[in-house]
Amino acid sequence: MTDLLDAVRPLVACDRVTAIVDGDVRRITGELRVHGDGPYLPDHFPGLTIFPGVFVLEAVVQAAAAAFGEPDGRRLRLTAVRSLRFLVPLRPGDLLRVLAEATAVSPPHPVRLRADCRRGDGVRVATATVECGWSG
Structure with a gap:
């Protein structure tokens, strides 16, 4: 079985992705442990290390990309x-869990995702509604 994350390498914003298809709905879960040794963390922000919000957004998109795969060679x-709202910062050692829901569609139809991003202890860190299209 091919690793779902192969589609998004070399920059991987999720350690693990699972997807469940239930009728027309695809439920996606992505997880990432925030490591303090990432080259982007020490300077974001100096004296108060937090996980950049753009990486939370990237985790949402990569979880969906991994869950949908590459039908017909498209990504x-x-x-x-x-909509994108950041509520609580993520710090080194935190677990980011992305819980997203999308209508199960295939190219060329766009995909609309609603995501609830939570810390490992269940605290909501961000919410997002994004649209994705197919390239390739």
Whole structure:
């Protein structure tokens, strides 16, 4: 079985992705452990290390891309951010869990994702509604 994350390498924003298809709905879970040794963390922000919000967004998109795979050689790419709200920062050692829901569609139809991003202890860190299109 091919690793779902192969589609998004070399930059991987999720350690693990699972997807469940239930009728027309695809439920996606992505997880990432925030490591303090990442080259982007020490300077974001100096004296108060937090996981950059753009990486939370990237985790949402990559979880979906991994869950949908590459039908007909096409890859899912972010095309629009309809809503994005950051509520609580993530720090080194935290677990980011992305819980997203999308209508199970195939190219060329766009994919609309609603994501609830939570810390490992269940605290909501962000919410997002994004649209993705197919490239390739």
